[in-house]
Amino acid sequence: MTERKIRVLVAKPGLDGHDRGAKVVARALRDAGMEVIYTGLRQTPEMIAEAALQEDVDVVGLSVLSGAHMALTPRVMELLKANGQSHVKVFIGGIIPDEDLHRLKEMGVTGVYGPGASTDDIIREVKHAVMG
Amino acid sequence: MTLASSVLGGDRLALARLLTQVENDSLEGRAALAELFPHTGRAHLIGVTGAPGTGKSSLVNQLALHFRRQDDKRVAIVAVDPSSPFTGGAVLGDRVRMRDLAGDAGVFIRSMASRGSLGGLAQATASVVQVFDAAGYDIVMIETVGAGQSEVDIAGLAHTTIVVEAPGLGDDIQAIKAGILEIADILVVNKADRPGVENTERSLKSMLDLAHPSQRVFRHHGQIMSDSVQAAPRDGMIWIPPIQRTVSTEGTGIAELAGLVAKHAAHLRQSGDWASRERARLEVELDALIRETLMSRFREGVPQKQYDEIVEKVVKRNLSPWEAVKVLMNPHPGPSPRGRGESERSK
Numbered sequence: 001m002t003e004r005k006i007r008v009l010v011a012k013p014g015l016d017g018h019d020r021g022a023k024v025v026a027r028a029l030r031d032a033g034m035e036v037i038y039t040g041l042r043q044t045p046e047m048i049a050e051a052a053l054q055e056d057v058d059v060v061g062l063s064v065l066s067g068a069h070m071a072l073t074p075r076v077m078e079l080l081k082a083n084g085q086s087h088v089k090v091f092i093g094g095i096i097p098d099e100d101l102h103r104l105k106e107m108g109v110t111g112v113y114g115p116g117a118s119t120d121d122i123i124r125e126v127k128h129a130v131m132g
Numbered sequence: 133m134t135l136a137s138s139v140l141g142g143d144r145l146a147l148a149r150l151l152t153q154v155e156n157d158s159l160e161g162r163a164a165l166a167e168l169f170p171h172t173g174r175a176h177l178i179g180v181t182g183a184p185g186t187g188k189s190s191l192v193n194q195l196a197l198h199f200r201r202q203d204d205k206r207v208a209i210v211a212v213d214p215s216s217p218f219t220g221g222a223v224l225g226d227r228v229r230m231r232d233l234a235g236d237a238g239v240f241i242r243s244m245a246s247r248g249s250l251g252g253l254a255q256a257t258a259s260v261v262q263v264f265d266a267a268g269y270d271i272v273m274i275e276t277v278g279a280g281q282s283e284v285d286i287a288g289l290a291h292t293t294i295v296v297e298a299p300g301l302g303d304d305i306q307a308i309k310a311g312i313l314e315i316a317d318i319l320v321v322n323k324a325d326r327p328g329v330e331n332t333e334r335s336l337k338s339m340l341d342l343a344h345p346s347q348r349v350f351r352h353h354g355q356i357m358s359d360s361v362q363a364a365p366r367d368g369m370i371w372i373p374p375i376q377r378t379v380s381t382e383g384t385g386i387a388e389l390a391g392l393v394a395k396h397a398a399h400l401r402q403s404g405d406w407a408s409r410e411r412a413r414l415e416v417e418l419d420a421l422i423r424e425t426l427m428s429r430f431r432e433g434v435p436q437k438q439y440d441e442i443v444e445k446v447v448k449r450n451l452s453p454w455e456a457v458k459v460l461m462n463p464h465p466g467p468s469p470r471g472r473g474e475s476e477r478s479k
C-alpha cells in the first residue's frame with residue numbers, strides 16, 4: 001500500500017495577476033513531499049470549489065494580492081461547505097491587512113500569511129492542520 | 133451505503149474520495165474496485181501522449197469541449213504529472229489549460245502524480261480509469277507524463293492512443309522515436325500555427341513509413357492494392373495512423389481529430405480489435421498486479437537485514453545479481469538440497 005499524500009490546491013481567485021507568491025508556495029509544498037494541484041490565474045470561487053472537490057484535496061490555498069480577499073474568501077468557504085467539504089483546511093496568503101486577520105479566522109480560515117512569510121512555517125502549519 | 137454504490141448513484145464527492153482510496157491502494161479502495169468491476173468495459177479510453185509542452189493538456193481541453201458540445205458525452209480526464217524522485221512531491225499543473233471545462237457537471241478532471249512509476253502513468257492509473265468507467269463516463273481521456281521515449285504504458289491501457297508532436301521542439305524529430313510512434317493510432321501535429329509544421333509532418337510521415345513498411349504499399353497505391361488482396365486483410369481492416377494538424381489554443385482541427393477518434397473506435401469494433409485490445413489490456417493489468425503482489429509477498433518474507441547484506445555482497449562483486457536472486461528466493465538451503473533440479477543446474 002502506498003503512503004497517504006497531502007493534497008493541496010493552490011489557486012489565485014479574482015482578477016489579480018501576482019502569481020509569484022502562489023508559485024513559490026506551490027514549489028515549497030512540493031519540496032516538502034506534498035502533491036500540489038496548481039490551477040493558475042483568474043479562478044472564480046466556483047471553479048476553486050469544483051477543483052477542490054474533484055481533486056479531493058486536504059487543503060485549499062488562496063493567494064490574493066489585490067485586496068479582494070474579504071469578498072472572495074467567504075464565498076469559497078461557503079461553497080466548500082455546500083459540497084460537503086467542510087473538513088478542508090483553508091490557507092490564505094498575499095497582501096492581507098492586520099485588521100482582517102481576526103475576521104478571516106472567524107470565518108474558519110486556518111492560516112494567513114503576508115509578504116516575507118517563511119515557507120518553512122507554512123509547510124509546518126499545513127502538515128499540522130492535516131495530520132494533527 | 134458503500135462508497136462504490138454512492139459512486140454508481142452519481143455522487144461526485146463519493147467519486148472523488150474513492151479515487152483517493154484507489155490511488156492510495158487502500159483496502160477500502162480494493163474492495164470498491166471489486167464491487168465496481170462488473171460495471172466497467174463501456175467507456176472509450178483515449179490516451180494522449182507526447183513530449184512536455186507539445187500541447188497535450190490544451191488538446192485534451194479542446195477534445196473534451198467537442199465531445200460535450202457535439203456528442204453530449206460525459207467526459208472524465210486523468211492527467212498524470214511526474215513526482216519528484218527526491219521528495220515524492222509534485223506540482224500538478226494540467227488544470228491550468230483546462231479552465232474551459234469548469235462549471236460543466238458532465239466533466240470530471242482528476243490530476244495524478246506518477247509516484248515513482250516510469251512508464252508515463254502512475255501505478256494506480258488503470259484503476260482510477262476503471263472507477264470512471266463504472267461511474268458512467270462515456271469517454272475517459274488519459275494525459276501521460278510526457279517524458280518522451282519510454283512512455284508506452286498508455287498503449288496498454290487506452291483503446292485509442294493519440295501521439296502529439298509540435299514544430300520547433302528541438303531538433304525536428306529528435307523528440308519522436310520509433311518506440312512512441314509505434315503506439316500511435318492517431319498522430320497530431322499540434323501548434324500548426326507555428327513555422328515548421330510541414331517539416332514536422334514530413335518527418336512523421338517518413339518515420340511512419342519506416343515503422344509500417346507493409347502499410348506504405350497501401351498508401352502509395354490508393355485505398356487497396358489489387359495484387360495483394362489475398363495477402364492483406366479485407367478493405368478497411370488495416371488501420372494506418374492518420375496525421376492531423378491542430379491548433380489547440382484556438383480549436384482548429386479538433387472536429388477533424390474527433391472524427392478520426394470516432395473512426396478509430398468504429399475500426400476497432402469492426403475488425404474485432406476492440407475485443408482483442410480489451411483482452412490484452414486486462415491481461416497487462418492482471419500481470420502487473422501479479423508481479424506487484426508476488427514482489428510484496430516475497431519482500432515480506434525476507435528480513436530487511438538479510439536483504440541489505442546481500443545487496444552489499446552484490447555491490448562488492450562477491451555475488452552476481454543472478455546469484456543473489458537465487459540466494460534470496462531460496463533463503464534456507466538445507467545442508468543437502470536433496471537433488472533439487474535447481475541446485476543441480478547451478479553446479
Ligand code: B12
Binds near residue numbers: 018025113114
Ligand atoms: C512583483 C509585484 C508585481 C509584479 C507581479 C509579477 C508576478 N507575475 O507576480 C507586477 C509588476 C506585474 C505587478 C503589477 C501590479 N501590482 Co504589484 N506588486 C509586486 C510586489 C512588489 C511584490 C509581489 C511579489 O511577487 N512578492 C514576492 C512573493 C514571493 O511574495 P508574496 O506574493 O507576498 O507571497 C508570500 C506571502 O504573501 C505568502 N503567500 C502568498 N500566496 C500564498 C498562498 C498560500 C496558500 C500561502 C499559504 C501563502 C501565500 O507566502 C509567500 C512567501 O512568503 C508587491 C509589493 C509587495 N511587497 O508585496 C506589489 C503589489 C502587490 N502590487 C500592487 C499593485 C497595486 C499592482 C498593480 C495594480 C499596479 C498597477 N497599478 O498597475 C499591478 C496589477 C497587476 C495585476 N494584473 O494584477 C500592490 C497591491 C495593493 C493592494 N493589494 O492593496 C502592491 C502591494 C504594491 C503596493 N504596495 O502598492 N506587481
Ligand SMILES: Nc1nc2c(ncn2[C@@H]2O[C@H](COP(=O)(O)OP(=O)(O)O)[C@@H](O)[C@H]2O)c(=O)[nH]1
Binds near residue numbers: 189322
Ligand atoms: N501557438 C500554439 N501554442 C499552443 C498550442 N497548443 C498549446 N500551446 C501552448 O503550449 C504550451 C504548453 O501547452 P500544454 O497544453 O500545457 O502542453 P503539455 O505540457 O503537453 O500538456 C502552453 O503555453 C500552451 O498555451 C497551439 O496549438 N499553438
Ligand SMILES: [Mg+2]
Binds near residue numbers: 188189190225226275
Ligand atoms: Mg500537460
